[in-house]
Amino acid sequence: MKKFLLNCLPYVLFILIGASSAEFLLRRTPNPYRFKYEWMERNCGSVETLVLGSSHTFYGIKPSLLDGVAFNLANVSQDYSYDRYLLEYWKDRYSRLRTVIVPVSYFSWVDDDIVSGNESYRQRYYRLYMDCDLYPGSFLSGLEVSNVASAKEKFRQVLLGDKDAGCDEDGWGTMFAPAVSPADELDDSLAVRSVVSHSTFSDWYMVDKNFREMKAIAEFCKEHEIQLILVTTPCWHLYCDFLDKRQLKNMHELIDSIVSGYGALYLNYMNDPRFQPSDFHDNNHLSETGAIKFTQLLNNEITLRR
């Protein structure tokens, strides 16, 4: 037994030292979660407009094009429970906040990706970098190295000396270029249908939870006299064509109840014909040029409605 353990020791040390070094390096890699948390810690008192939500707003709204001091606190797959947590986290330190923008996408009410789906590995980033332990997990599942695919990608970033956090100084996601060959990609009905099907749910068990979180955001805004703006970002027309009518109807009914119950403003750009193929990164995400165009339109609309 002793001989066996001694023989195993070099391999165990090899793996342990490797994993610890990797963890140390990965935690020092710039990332949007840490950047946004640190920015808010420094500037939450001066922020006037906060953008929350998922990749649709993370890559879709460029805060520097909005009036006043604006910051994009959205992250990929961020659901309403994280939106609520982050909004309330600095609640005693906001002094100028007057607008909160929250996306309502086709999947928003039924989304459970970050809770228990493919994106649940992102929970660790909130835990590690944003002081947010909404869905507690084991110590091991909280390590950067425990998600090998993303750890490898980040490790590549370390080796290349890439210091880009993945967002600009206002928190806007900067990794979405226009679709490589927009016409082919956006009109690939098979691929678009597959994307839609991943966001279409027959089981509506998440609706209650997500609606509750949204109501809490709306209540917070009402209580602090902050204008809540719900926004549906542009999607390619083919994506819109494949959406399930029942889910879409349900989405709008829930939006209506927030709008009428809490005085929120809803702006729907889902099937907006002003957006061209080059404005899209893929069928439901805007490219950088699309995001600039969209933010300008959104800013004009908000100014007009004020």
Add this chain to the structure above:
Amino acid sequence: MLFNSIEFLVFLPTVFLLYWLVLKERRWQNLLIVAASYLFYGWWDWRFLILIVFTSFCSFLSGLFLERSASAPKVRRAISISNILINLAILVLFKYYNFFSESLSDLLSLLFDYTPGWVTLNVVLPVGISFYTFQALSYSIDVYRNRINATHDAVGFFAYISFFPQLVAGPIERASNLLPQFQTDRSFDYAEAVDGMRRILWGFFKKLVIADNCALVVNEYWNQYQELPGSMLIILAVLFTFQIYCDFSGYSDIAIGCARLFGIRLMQNFDYPYFSRSIPEFWRKWHISLTSWLRDYLYFPLGGSRCSKLKTIRNVFIVWMVSGLWHGANWTFVCWGLFHAALLSIYIAFGINTKYEHEVGHGRVLPSLKDLLRMCVSFILVAAGWVVFRCETIHQAVGLFRSMFTNSFIDAAPLHGKKMLVVCLLLLVVEWLQRDKEHVLQFPDRKPFNIRLVRRTVYYLLIILIILFIGTGQKFVYFQF
């Protein structure tokens, strides 16, 4: 808990050290196995534990009742049938109810334009239910047939059903092999433990480097078959053939290796199946524990091959339909089973169902041309079967085969997965060289492999390759069964 998770990297050494250094008495070691296995299984969902405890309890009790009613054949028969029915009812409820109710509903709708109002159940399929149910069934059937004695050791029996290395994806062990191992004292064997570690390493390499990287290509392009050239579809079929092999045999290697660390020997589940000269030989080398289970508990009771050729073929079809259904509640699995039944029937009908005494190319460096051709034909047939197995619907399978031959064979777009094909070929070469060994890392006792430095270099290289080329942490394919 997945073998390819960081939690398992902590779980396994902890249980191992407790097992050998703290709890040295057999009874306590078995108790630790049960507790660790339930922790391992409950990691997915603690509610799954209710089912496995219930299944274990029923089979344990049925064994005791069978023993007590030794002189009453009718009572014994009733006990045995009751236990089989209870186990199958659980399996059907959780795995097949929705499939059968939907299929019947579709049939009624098609034939009589009537859509029944019954509902499907919203139940989660418990991981590995088919594996441990079959294992529990084998015990009670063997007790009924007086092949083994009923056990009075509840802890040992629960350890037999729930033993974590093979709990969720086999090998499906027999009570006659595994149960006695839990009832005898075990002592630490250095050579066994080292061999276990080697096997675990090789299993992880196959799973994480080969299967997961094949899966990346296969998953990305499989559903786009209508637009892909025929050559790319053939590459996808070959890659899936290697993916499922490395995924499942990789799991079996890790399971067998882990068991050896605890002084337990599990049966071989794979024996280099892609070096088979015929389909019957393939089935003697692939998922051996399931094939032999079906042979002993279904094929032989039906009459096996000790009847007319026609009846033998009928038995083969029944067995393979069950095998298809065992793999999943979908018509694609049934078709896959029937496809293999049809192939086996051809071998039976023409009397070419040869049982080879030795592995292919025994004592030679290269196979004979005849054997090579036979292996190629078997491989192509098996790969065609895997295409049906991988598809979500029969319609998709038909479409994919049609596209393979009607789409242009090559087009301007680059072919994907070529690098993985080369890796798969290298795997075949390594396996060919080691095909007379239990696993690839059983080094021959000659230079340079008898030099410790050489062996260690190979281990470190494999670890580095795993870290560098690890895929995306796909779940094991066979978990769904």
